Amino acid sequence: xxxxxxxxxxxxxxxxxxxxxxxxxxxxxxxxxxxxxxxxxxxxxxxxxxxxxxxxxxxxxxxxxxxxxxxxxxxxxxxxxxxxxxxxxxxxxxxxxxxxxxxxxxxxxxxxxxxxxxxxxxxxxxxxxxxxxxxxxxxxxxxxxxxxxxxxxxxxxxxxxxxxxxxxxxxxxxxxxxxxxxxxxxxxxxxxxxxxxxxxxxxxxxxxxxxxxxxxxxxxxxxxxxxxxxxxxxxxxxxxxxxxxxxxxxxxxxxxxxxxxxxxxxxxxxxxxxxxxxxxxxxxxxxxxxxxxxxxxxxxxxxxxxxxxxxxxxxxxxxxxxxxxxxxxxxxxxxxxxxxxxxxxxxxxxxxxxxxxxxxxxxxxxxxxxxxxxxxxxxxxxxxxxxxxxxxxxxxxxxxxxx
Numbered sequence: 560x561x562x563x564x565x566x567x568x569x570x571x572x573x574x575x576x577x578x579x580x581x582x583x584x585x586x587x588x589x590x591x592x593x594x595x596x597x598x599x600x601x602x603x604x605x606x607x608x609x610x611x612x613x614x615x616x617x618x619x620x621x622x623x624x625x626x627x628x629x630x631x632x633x634x635x636x637x638x639x640x641x642x643x644x645x646x647x648x649x650x651x652x653x654x655x656x657x658x659x660x661x662x663x664x665x666x667x668x669x670x671x672x673x674x675x676x677x678x679x680x681x682x683x684x685x686x687x688x689x690x691x692x693x694x695x696x697x698x699x700x701x702x703x704x705x706x707x708x709x710x711x712x713x714x715x716x717x718x719x720x721x722x723x724x725x726x727x728x729x730x731x732x733x734x735x736x737x738x739x740x741x742x743x744x745x746x747x748x749x750x751x752x753x754x755x756x757x758x759x760x761x762x763x764x765x766x767x768x769x770x771x772x773x774x775x776x777x778x779x780x781x782x783x784x785x786x787x788x789x790x791x792x793x794x795x796x797x798x799x800x801x802x803x804x805x806x807x808x809x810x811x812x813x814x815x816x817x818x819x820x821x822x823x824x825x826x827x828x829x830x831x832x833x834x835x836x837x838x839x840x841x842x843x844x845x846x847x848x849x850x851x852x853x854x855x856x857x858x859x860x861x862x863x864x865x866x867x868x869x870x871x872x873x874x875x876x877x878x879x880x881x882x883x884x885x886x887x888x889x890x891x892x893x894x895x896x897x898x899x900x901x902x903x904x905x906x907x908x909x910x911x912x913x914x915x916x917x918x919x920x921x922x923x924x925x926x927x928x929x930x931x932x933x934x935x936x937x938x939x940x941x942x943x944x945x946x947x948x949x950x951x952x953x954x955x956x957x958x959x960x961x962x
Contacts (some may be wrong), residue, residue: 561591562677562729562811565601570637571646572610574663575636583962588672588791593651599675599729600668602660604683604710606647607637612663613647622647623692623699631693633685636820643822644826648683651706652696657713664714669721669924676714677729681707695727706731708740715740716899729807733771742775743807751780751812756798757904763805767877769869772861774872775807779830785815791942793906793942795835796842800945801902804848804894806861806871842943852956860895879916882933888914903947911940912947921948924957 569577576584591598606622616622622630644811648706650656664676664864683689692699694706702741711728714863718726726741733744739847746762749755759776766774769944779795802808814828832843835930853875860871869877873893891913899921901913915921917933923949930936938946947957 560597560599560675561792562599563601563678564604564677565823567600570610571603571606571635572606572612572616572649574612574660575667585671591804592672597675598673600673601677601679602664602714604648604651604660604678604706605633605635605680606649607635607636607645608645608647612659616649616656616659617647619659621650621653621659623650623689623694625692631718634691634822635822641820648685648689650694650910651681651683651710651713651774652702653696654695656695657709658717660713661717665717665721669718672778674718675729677725678707678714679708679729679731681710681730682732683703683710695904704734706734708737708742711737711740711742712804715742718938722839733797736771738771738773742771743775745774745809746776748781750782751794751902753794753906755777755780755904756794756801756902757890757926760801760892760902760904763872764874764889764892765874768874770868772870773806775805775809775908776802776804777811778809779812781812783815783817784812786829787836789836790906791836792839792866796839796942797903799843799846802902803846803853804872804892804898804900804902806857808850808939838942845853845943849929849957856895856897856955871872875914879918882917884914884933885916891952895955897950897955898957899948899950901948903940903945907944909940910937911946912937913946919950921950923948 567576588598596784598704606616617630626632630647633646634643634647635646637644649660649788663707689703690699691875694702696702696705707730711730714728715726727743730742731747733742747761763774778798784791812830813824814830817824818826831842864870875888878893879885894900900912903911912935914935915930915932919932920929922929923938926946940946949955949957
């Protein structure tokens with residue numbers, strides 16, 4: 560999938576391609592699909608007063624407003640200007656507003672063949688926060704957290720009504736019940752540090768326990784990262800190794816040298832997998848091949864999750880509730896029922912201590928050594944390897960060549 564990010568429009572709230580930069584988007588979509596690439600577009604909930612949507616939405620009461628009736632609740636660049644202007648936000652809790660948004664998405668994207676949407680900034684991203692606003696569903700202090708869920712709901716329900724049976728929207732925020740509406744949550748604009756990588760594991764497992772099975776992160780982090788820096792290259796490799804064991808495998812980030820317009824970045828350094836030098840490229844492509852080998856395993860257990868609610872990424876405590884030590888492990892997880900994943904989250908680390916839960920036997924994927932559960936083991940973790948263990952006599956497609 561190739562995502563067309565923000566600022567592809569002329570004004571926030573147009574929900575359309577700027578014709579000056581995108582003269583024939585239909586031809587683009589057809590060419591991408593002929594190459595086996597599924598296009599997606601970024602959709603923001605912001606509505607600029609310069610857009611064609613502002614007046615009809617304002618007149619119909621479809622914008623979130625303050626108690627005094629003010630609709631301008633954020634400042635963003637618009638129409639190529641470096642200066643910020645006040646923008647409003649459509650009221651995602653209003654069924655009429657969701658229908659208005661869909662009409663724009665259907666006309667300007669869906670009818671061109673675009674079937675996936677990146678619902679970015681769907682908190683929504685405003686300053687100050689949304690709790691001081693009034694929504695169709697009630698006062699912001701009571702209902703503001705519904706916003707990202709209802710935003711995803713509008714896209715999901717209208718896509719289903721249009722005949723789509725598989726709807727998936729990438730969202731930056733979610734709320735209880737978002738999983739009903741094809742929401743794939745990612746962890747937002749996080750730092751490019753090993754600390755952020757470690758925190759991402761904890762975030763993923765908490766999201767999984769919250770009932771949201773589709774989760775991902777920005778491989779390599781979002782804010783910065785120099786592709787020519789050897790230390791950062793190591794982080795990217797380690798993050799790819801973790802990312803391969805997330806439900807969605809996704810590379811994204813604002814690399815150095817970055818350029819920004821107001822509060823948003825609009826340019827940066829290279830971020831393709833070949834941008835990080837030959838050693839990193841070799842390690843990353845090995846992980847890509849492993850992910851592809853795992854595709855049937857991943858799809859099988861995601862389908863199981865639809866029936867049972869058990870997520871693909873599983874805290875050890877979920878699979879081994881009777882093992883008290885498993886409840887304290889927050890830097891490892893099961894990927895499906897059979898693969899134990901122990902990401903490396905420290906710079907320069909080439910060995911990793913791993914806890915193997917009691918109640919199973921575990922085979923180290925690299926060495927073939929078999930260990931009883933209920934104890935820690937320490938294994939080699941060269942840069943090109945992530946420690947993986949296989950449960951009992953399972954045979955998922957993990958082998959040295961695949962890694």
